[in-house]
Amino acid sequence: MGLRALLGRLAAGAEVPVFPVVGGGARSQIQDLRLRSELMLVDSPRHAAVMIVAGSFPPGEVEGLLQVHDQLARPRRTIRWGAEPVPGLDDALVVSGDENRVVAAAVDAFVDLMTGSGPGEPPLLPDVDPVEWRGVGPYGQGGMGMTGGTPYGRPMAERGPARDGLELDQVPITIGPWLPSLPPGLRLHVVLQGDVIQALEVGPAPLRLLDRVDPFRQALVEPVPIAELELARARHHLRWIAEVLRIVDLAGLSRRALVLSHRARPEAGAEVRRLEAAIARSGLFVMALRGVGRISDLPVGWVARAAGSAVDARSEDPGYRSLGFRPVTTEGADAAARVRQRLAETVQSLELAASAGEARAGGHGVMEDPRGRLEVGSPPPAATLLEALPDVLVGQEWGDAVSIVHSLDIDVEAALREVPA
Amino acid sequence: MNPVQAVLFIGVVLGLGAYLVAVLDRVFAGAPGGLRSGLMWPIRRTAFLLVQRRSETERPDAEAWALAPALLAALAAVGLTAVPFTPSLAVADVSAGIVLFGAAMIIVMVAVFLQGWSPNSIFPLIAAYRFAAMALSFGIPFSLVVLTTAIPAESLSVGAVVASQEGLWNVVRQPLGLPVYLVTGAAVAFWGPFRIPEGTDLAGGTALEASGPTLAVWRIARAGVLVTLSVMGAAIFLGGHLGPVLPGWAWTSVKSVALLTLFVWSGHAFARMRVERFVWFGWVILLPIALVDVFASGIVAL
Amino acid sequence: MGGLGGALVVLLAAAVAALVARWLSTVLEPTTLTVPERVPFAGGVPPEVHAWNRYHIRYYVMALLFLAFDMEMVFMYPWAVVFVKEGIVALVEMLMFILILVVGMVYTWRERGFTWA
Numbered sequence: 001m002g003l004r005a006l007l008g009r010l011a012a013g014a015e016v017p018v019f020p021v022v023g024g025g026a027r028s029q030i031q032d033l034r035l036r037s038e039l040m041l042v043d044s045p046r047h048a049a050v051m052i053v054a055g056s057f058p059p060g061e062v063e064g065l066l067q068v069h070d071q072l073a074r075p076r077r078t079i080r081w082g083a084e085p086v087p088g089l090d091d092a093l094v095v096s097g098d099e100n101r102v103v104a105a106a107v108d109a110f111v112d113l114m115t116g117s118g119p120g121e122p123p124l125l126p127d128v129d130p131v132e133w134r135g136v137g138p139y140g141q142g143g144m145g146m147t148g149g150t151p152y153g154r155p156m157a158e159r160g161p162a163r164d165g166l167e168l169d170q171v172p173i174t175i176g177p178w179l180p181s182l183p184p185g186l187r188l189h190v191v192l193q194g195d196v197i198q199a200l201e202v203g204p205a206p207l208r209l210l211d212r213v214d215p216f217r218q219a220l221v222e223p224v225p226i227a228e229l230e231l232a233r234a235r236h237h238l239r240w241i242a243e244v245l246r247i248v249d250l251a252g253l254s255r256r257a258l259v260l261s262h263r264a265r266p267e268a269g270a271e272v273r274r275l276e277a278a279i280a281r282s283g284l285f286v287m288a289l290r291g292v293g294r295i296s297d298l299p300v301g302w303v304a305r306a307a308g309s310a311v312d313a314r315s316e317d318p319g320y321r322s323l324g325f326r327p328v329t330t331e332g333a334d335a336a337a338r339v340r341q342r343l344a345e346t347v348q349s350l351e352l353a354a355s356a357g358e359a360r361a362g363g364h365g366v367m368e369d370p371r372g373r374l375e376v377g378s379p380p381p382a383a384t385l386l387e388a389l390p391d392v393l394v395g396q397e398w399g400d401a402v403s404i405v406h407s408l409d410i411d412v413e414a415a416l417r418e419v420p421a
Numbered sequence: 422m423n424p425v426q427a428v429l430f431i432g433v434v435l436g437l438g439a440y441l442v443a444v445l446d447r448v449f450a451g452a453p454g455g456l457r458s459g460l461m462w463p464i465r466r467t468a469f470l471l472v473q474r475r476s477e478t479e480r481p482d483a484e485a486w487a488l489a490p491a492l493l494a495a496l497a498a499v500g501l502t503a504v505p506f507t508p509s510l511a512v513a514d515v516s517a518g519i520v521l522f523g524a525a526m527i528i529v530m531v532a533v534f535l536q537g538w539s540p541n542s543i544f545p546l547i548a549a550y551r552f553a554a555m556a557l558s559f560g561i562p563f564s565l566v567v568l569t570t571a572i573p574a575e576s577l578s579v580g581a582v583v584a585s586q587e588g589l590w591n592v593v594r595q596p597l598g599l600p601v602y603l604v605t606g607a608a609v610a611f612w613g614p615f616r617i618p619e620g621t622d623l624a625g626g627t628a629l630e631a632s633g634p635t636l637a638v639w640r641i642a643r644a645g646v647l648v649t650l651s652v653m654g655a656a657i658f659l660g661g662h663l664g665p666v667l668p669g670w671a672w673t674s675v676k677s678v679a680l681l682t683l684f685v686w687s688g689h690a691f692a693r694m695r696v697e698r699f700v701w702f703g704w705v706i707l708l709p710i711a712l713v714d715v716f717a718s719g720i721v722a723l
Numbered sequence: 724m725g726g727l728g729g730a731l732v733v734l735l736a737a738a739v740a741a742l743v744a745r746w747l748s749t750v751l752e753p754t755t756l757t758v759p760e761r762v763p764f765a766g767g768v769p770p771e772v773h774a775w776n777r778y779h780i781r782y783y784v785m786a787l788l789f790l791a792f793d794m795e796m797v798f799m800y801p802w803a804v805v806f807v808k809e810g811i812v813a814l815v816e817m818l819m820f821i822l823i824l825v826v827g828m829v830y831t832w833r834e835r836g837f838t839w840a
Contacts, residue, residue, distance in 0.1 A: 124759075173770050287694040424728075479762060499734040577803070625762070
């Protein structure tokens with residue numbers, strides 16, 4: 001047996017390194033894959049062997065998708081999770097059905113790649129340099145301009161004033177839409193100076209919306225059981241907390257929060273409190289989030305409540321008032337306060353769900369969804385949050401910016417979903 | 422020890438240590454599966470990385486990219502040579518062993534910077550400058566607490582430092598030393614809460630563009646740095662090979678594995694620190710503690 | 724043998740081993756990557772400009788402070804060896820030196836030298 005065959009046989013038993021590409025409607029499906037011990041979801045396509053493309057995309061070629069495919073290290077294989085084809089990904093292995101099917105397909109594809117019985121995929125984009133090399137010398141030096149024309153095909157960064165009176169290079173770059181550090185579909189046109197954001201614009205999202213049943217939207221038009229609303233809220237919050245924990249490299253606690261979101265029952269309050277204690281012990285608040293992204297003037301749901309103002313659409317609802325609902329608030333207004341606020345609200349939601357019985361709420365065109373006030377004829381709170389992003393991110397160090405994006409529960413898909421009149 | 426023996430010996434220690442780091446890392450991550458899958462995991466993972474092809478970026482600094490993991494591995498190895506595993510077993514128990522080790526661990530900054538700089542890619546580049554900020558902040562407290570162990574020994578040789586702990590270990594004599602050493606040591610290996618240049622926010626940072634064998638060497642070398650830090654920590658704070666009943670090499674191993682376990686555990690127990698907060702932490706918290714350690718230990722030694 | 728020669732041999736051997744592992748993988752299975760495969764990753768969209776730039780190091784004040792302390796470290800290595808022999812004089816002398824540097828550290832802290840931007 002050759003060395004390659006031996007290595008391949010050994011490697012075939014490893015966890016499958018998967019790079020996820022998350023389209024419309026697939027965010028929680030992909031998040032749940034993080035609980036599967038057969039897979040290892042990675043942050044960079046260079047570390048992956050299998051790319052799983054889930055969810056729906058707008059018709060036509062999906063920007064960046066083929067580029068990410070080619071950035072996967074060889075040998076590689078693509079799995080399309082979902083029935084509709086994605087233009088350009090014609091050779092992908094199509095899997096529809098539940099999570100178990102896609103995990104099995106990923107494992108099979110990986111074993112084939114490692115043992116050499118299945119061919120890896122060739123690059124999909126044409127092998128042409130997109131930017132013509134305009135240099136003079138062997139390294140692109142010479143020619144016009146300070147940096148000697150256009151070395152290596154791409155121009156160099158140019159200088160711009162920094163806030164401390166220096167003139168240093170500014171790098172314009174598009175980050176996303178498929179960067180696992182950011183919410184799926186979020187595309188940021190950024191100007192970086194060093195590691196600090198000088199300017200930022202949010203680009204269009206390459207996602208397609210699916211029709212979804214959502215108890216909060218349902219509650220705009222008809223009364224919905226409070227227990228159902230509050231359990232959905234608790235599940236949303238726990239999924240969000242899992243995502244925040246993943247970003248600060250607390251994979252174990254992140255999985256714990258995710259498991260808890262699947263088991264969010266009215267009596268799970270004590271487990272959430274234990275999770276909160278574990279999070280506090282991990283130093284998340286002190287080392288990673290304290291003082292980051294102080295926002296006190298954004299009147300959106302829990303962001304406002306984490307800054308001490310008790311705004312909550314539930315206070316106006318007779319169903320919630322009959323249960324004696326009072327909004328909880330936190331002081332601080334920073335990312336740490338927002339995490340604490342949501343943990344407290346998760347416990348509160350579970351308590352409400354336990355005491356609600358058959359009580360119903362809604363039907364008046366207003367409801368507090370997990371992010372904030374959802375009202376007929378107004379943009380959804382997710383859209384307000386997304387709009388506020390440039391203002392809060394400019395001037396932030398990149399790592400802090402990522403923490404802020406996650407602390408604001410940015411969801412491009414939810415922002416696109418208009419509230420029907 | 423002749424050169425061939427020395428190379429083999431250091432290679433085996435680093436190899437076993439890196440393997441142990443991978444196994445422990447999986448245990449603390451709470452991965453499912455029995456003993457067998459846990460013990461096989463590092464082998465399977467390495468095999469995968471050897472099968473995977475090396476990726477390249479357009480116009481990288483190719484020489485620097487090749488050298489960075491090699492430099493990290495070399496620094497881990499050379500740091501280990503200064504430690505006596507038993508009273509007679511040391512590759513290079515030179516008169517300035519503490520300096521040799523300290524220099525090797527500070528030059529880790531160069532290896533990490535090169536690794537981040539060379540692919541010509543934005544996130545690794547940010548990661549490189551982040552680690553430079555970190556290294557400038559932990560460098561002084563790290564060197565100070567290592568140096569302080571030389572005061573009672575009146576020598577910079579690691580062998581003499583170990584010998585000076587006959588009767589009382591430095592962990593007791595200099596109680597501030599080991600905690601600062603462990604914190605700054607984890608930062609040297611950009612491990613645990615100090616995974617700042619390889620954080621998820623940078624999608625892997627310095628390792629982002631590395632795949633296949635490059636990534637394997639990089640990861641193993643980093644584990645090697647942890648091993649070197651553990652073995653040296655055991656020697657200068659926990660009395661190295663000193664101990665009753667068991668032979669010297671066994672005491673060295675037990676103490677080193679204990680510190681190694683602590684390092685690996687920290688990787689799953691704490692959130693990743695913000696880089697700005699780390700700079701503040703290094704200068705305003707760690708540096709004064711390290712200075713108190715130097716002078717308090719000095720007064721005790723007089 | 725022994726001494727720094729042994730350390731040097733180990734240093735070179737480890738570096739060579741790492742380089743050989745990398746070289747072997749290229750020799751065993753040579754691959755030529757296409758242009759799109761070489762594009763650096765930032766989420767799917769190729770960059771407009773090179774990543775290398777005149778980087779704004781926001782911690783430059785702290786880096787200067789490091790230089791001061793690093794020079795002090797140079798003096799501390801021999802100081803630590805002769806400390807017990809020289810006694811209280813060595814202690815007081817180094818304490819004075821360090822206190823001056825600590826004043827610099829506190830000043831940098833007050834001037835927000837440990838924060839970005």
